[in-house]
Amino acid sequence: MKLRLFEQKRVRVKRTLTIAVVTALSAITSVSCSNNKDVLVTEIGVTPPSRRVATTSQAGRLYIQGQSQHVKGDSTGAIASYTKAINLNPKYSAAYKGRGLAYFDLGDKQKAIADYNEAIRLTPNDVEAYNSRGNARAALGDNRGAISDYNEAVRLSPNYAEAYNNRANARSAQGDKKGAIEDYNQAILLDPKSAIAYNNRGNTRAAQGDKQGAIQDYTEAIRLNRNFGPAYNNRGNARAAQGDKQGAIQDLQQAAAIFQSQNNNDLYQQVMNNIKELN
Template identity: 40%
Template sequence: MTRFYRFILNFGIAVVLVCLFLTSPAYSLSTSDAKIPEGDLFKLGIEKMRHGSYPEAIQDFTKAIKLKKDFAVAYSNRCLAYLQLEDYQNAIADCNQALKFTPNNVEAHLNRGLAYYRQGDYQAAIADDNQVIALKPNDFRAYYNRGLAHAALDNYPQAISDYNLALTNIPQTSSLLKGDIYNDRGLARFELLDLKTAMLDFSEAIQLNPNDYRAYYNRGCACGISGNNSCAIRDFTESLKLNSTNAQVYLNRGIAYHQLGHEPAAIADLQKAVEYFAQQGETITYEKAFLLLKNLQQQLSSLSEIALIPRTAKTKEYGVSS
């Protein structure tokens, strides 16, 4: 196995795992308890949430809570607004308040579990997902979120089991989210080196959402590790059509080109990878990609010099061929 192929293994798996975090666990707005005076502020907050105006939504929920201290649903939705702003401490504090007033609040458990997950406290996230499942056994969101947390803990068989339950309970109309679940189940199978089944999951994800660049990339990684570099290049190319600045895809496609002996194409992709890694501040990966690029350029330069040497008896004696 060459150094370049080891590189696609190491960085292919690492980037595949990052894709998990591009797929946000499910959550939802709760709109109950709005038929009260402070409910007008609450409804304003909901409307601003739907338009992505999270700081303004927080202001409205805060005003509503000042008028009604036990306004559980306002706490729950303010938790969700803080989640969107990646303020996980305040999100957890608000969900705690919501659960203080309404212990069986499914949305508060779900959103607090998401906050714990994004903080890296996967066991706490699983505990909240378990509470949701106990209260609402058919809620696919809790199974999906719990599967992501198990995957983050490297418990891939349990993650696959939860993804299966999520797929069993998800509404048939949720095709895009269904594609996410297939993608994540494929990732878990990928980690278990069940590459054939993983590729089937990535293919299903692509069928459900043809614009998901992650699923193309993940299937490309599985193809590359299986030794099918032509398949890998095809999928990496499709991924780049959907997300043209993904440095990791250029890196891995360059490695696949190198495996097939297409050195000019490999160098062009590695140059793109180095450029985007530098722009994105990925220092360690940039340095490794840059080293690979230089090594490949030197190899190609050396081969070009050898190819220009006339075929003499001496060169044949040393086993050199052009």
């Protein structure tokens, strides 16, 4: 009994968004007892506003305003602010990148890619722009293009754990489980506290039939982040596959409580349906 969501993008601030990212596995859809459906997670960073940006210019002030709006969940307002900054300074690569993230949040992946393209043209060594464009390409099902971008991000910054995690997601979506595991291992080596990387490696191990290894990874993800709903959900799935009905229900109940506390009613209801089927 498995619940397939899709990649949950966690903005590195105090808010959480759930989005469909890698369409090769399908978007949030259904509950099934026969398919392997787990929660895959990726991070895309929205940097909190910094006053170190050149606030002496109007474009700089608008950029900071856009960051603040995005952090607060106002993607439409952020886009308007970034656009004004770009109009004042057409070579403002950070504003293109910020606007791309806001477009991504609103679901317009093509406009996001167009902005990342411009950011990369203006700043060819922008690692985050390559990583973000890779995520947008993956969201459109272009895993090959996504991997190309993640490769470039890793080449430019070999210690960029997030790019390894995201490349692993794309490799897993393409069926390259071995390559995915290698990338998750590297992401964990670089960032041992990454609950996301442990969760995703657990998914790949489960897909390989290594249920116990998957449970170990989900358990570590939970140890690192006690409020990480996807890991509880996924561990519940793995325990159910092992015949541990009681353990599965406990994990799914915890996942449901977390999703409910986050006001994520869709995921809460789907987990509750899983629990009913188990019972």
